[in-house]
Amino acid sequence: METTTYKIYSTISQLPSSWDTVASENAFLQTSYLKVLDKSAPTNMQCFYIGIFENTELIGVALAQYLDVNKLESFGERDQCLKTYVRNFVFKNFASHVLFLGNNMITGQNGYVFNKNMDFKSISELLVACADEIIKYFKSKNTKIHIVSFKDFYQHCADELKKFDFASMYEFNTQPNMIFDLNPNWKTNEDYIAAFSKKYRDQYKRAHKKIEGITNRELTWEEIVSNEERIYELYHHVAKNAPFNTFFLAENHFSSFKKQCGDRFKLVGYFLEEKLVGFHTLLLNGTVLETYFLGYDEQVQKEKMLYLNMLYNMTKFGIDNQFKKIIFGRTALEIKSSIGAAPLLMTGFIYHTNKWVDKLMPKLFPRLEPTVVWQQRHPFKEH
Template identity: 30%
Template sequence: MHRNFLKSIEKNHPNINFKYIILVDENLKPKAFTSIQIINFNLEAIQNNLESFTKKVKEIGRKLHIIPNKKPLKILISGNTFVSGEHGIFINQTEDKKSVIKDLAKAILQLTTADNKLKIDAFLLKDFENESLLITDELKNYGYHPFSVEPNMILHLNDNWQNFEDYLAAMKTKFRVKAKKALQLSGALKIETVTLNNINQHLPKMTQLYQKVATNASFNLADFNLQTYIDFKANFGDNYILKTYWLNDKIVGFLSGIINHNALDAHFVGIDYKYNKTHAIYQRMLYDYVQIAIQKKVNIINFGRTASEIKSSVGAEPNDLTIYLRHKKRITNRILKLFLQGVQPTPFQQKFPFKKINLNENYQSIN
């Protein structure tokens, strides 16, 4: 929600229309804020994730000219298109949050009716945690349909981890062996920190690697422009982390992330899949995120969505997220409800890599 973070994204994505809504009280003091991005989204981008009956719903909708054929949907998004989690709405603690959510829903609709050039097809309010649903379910009264998306994978760091060796020591033998094997396989990789001085020469190859990952994703609202990294580094310095992975003088991967208060938020990565298995590039990145977090003395790593199982193998746990979607047309919105019933998070097997803590281990009797 930092001004420079939002400004950097806006500057480098001219194909996205950015808006900001501020709600004020009777004394004109701000009580809530939401970041809006308006994008063109093609339904085919999630076709690989649809169940058979959902495809039929879409076909029927197109035959009835309710769902456009090949034409992209213009979607208004409340939230951050490029970041997982609750990063779209801020409400003052003193406000009645249910009431504010209602006012925001009205303000979003008012924004689109006031500017006929926007021509919005659908409204999407994204990434609410389970604790927020008691408040955000008020959106159902305004025609919004909730559906679950892949969870944000979160690792809570133990206060006793002073270095990476402490982290490894906390693991069960099976997972510690797996980690050491990944570190061994990735031993030939050379890791370099990206700075403002060298970022321009690396960005073309980094962009190619990012596209490889984005193409493999089952769901992607919009492509991220890596030129944004230049502004991130200029605005946030060492708190914005960029590292490249090299093999024989060739970039085969990169990671990015930002220190956000007491958390390390992992952002986009790029991988040359040709070398991923042989050199455990992605696994190495996950362990490097852990090492960075320990060095920066943060409490949490937000690993984001996708690849949930492998993230759980390094200790991350799922934090469920809900999105609310509404189509502008009433009949289409009813069909949309059926459509969304077939969109479910990809199932995965949650791993539990850490030893169980014996609470009585250090207990000393006072008797």
């Protein structure tokens, strides 16, 4: 590692010119997306961009995010009980300043990318060194980082990292990432529907019938801007009813995203009698279709099975445009499995900067993370 160095940047304008060449494999590390974070990150988030060099050549890029959980209006309003009260108290006092190495806003291994083979010993040393430097930076500003989390690794990467600097950290698995590997033989949406067993074909037909009267179409940047307040209201309704939150998007997030990423970012609006009642978003990431945030009117969602129809529509888009897989992310695991997505376990590592609290991490962490009980569905005939 003698010749490997890193540099931490706090603004996009400082990034080396070869950044996007190195990040070409991952849209969530390219400057067009990082500019979205720069211009419209959640109000309680600050981003850091890490360049990794071999001598003077940029060979890797990574993302870190600092979150001040104190600035949050709600940690998730669904579970109003003593457990929530205790969790919120603990968060405010022992875990309100959190540093993520990776992207806390999305699911998947999107924290770093290299354009050459790197051994896991070097990767683990680099990630830990970057975290230490950012902790020092905040200390100089009189802010104490409580928790450091290295987020979302595939199991084989996690196993390798554990052999080195990550060995002493608490390893955790939260909800799995729901991934739909699309069958390459499906050329049309009809092929997909034909693959369902009777029960799930009936579910598709029922959902399709329910949504009659609602139209959907992709919105232009201008339309996103003129509907921004309504889009945010629909997003915010869904976000605040999630079981657990560490951030809320900024109100201009979706228009910023469209402006920076153009055709690679799609926001599809759902209209009932000309009124916007829901939306979903997608990011085209090479051969992978990434689902992003969505929102809906609760009443319409119940009556029209809007959420399920959104999942079907995103799948149709993936098949029509011959993507290899769709990343559906965490949450709503059962309904996502009913359309064909399957769970992939993601691993994270976490430590508390207070070594006494850190010793309690194996006891504390499972109490802070809401447990999800769900049943995987198998919608296709071969099951």
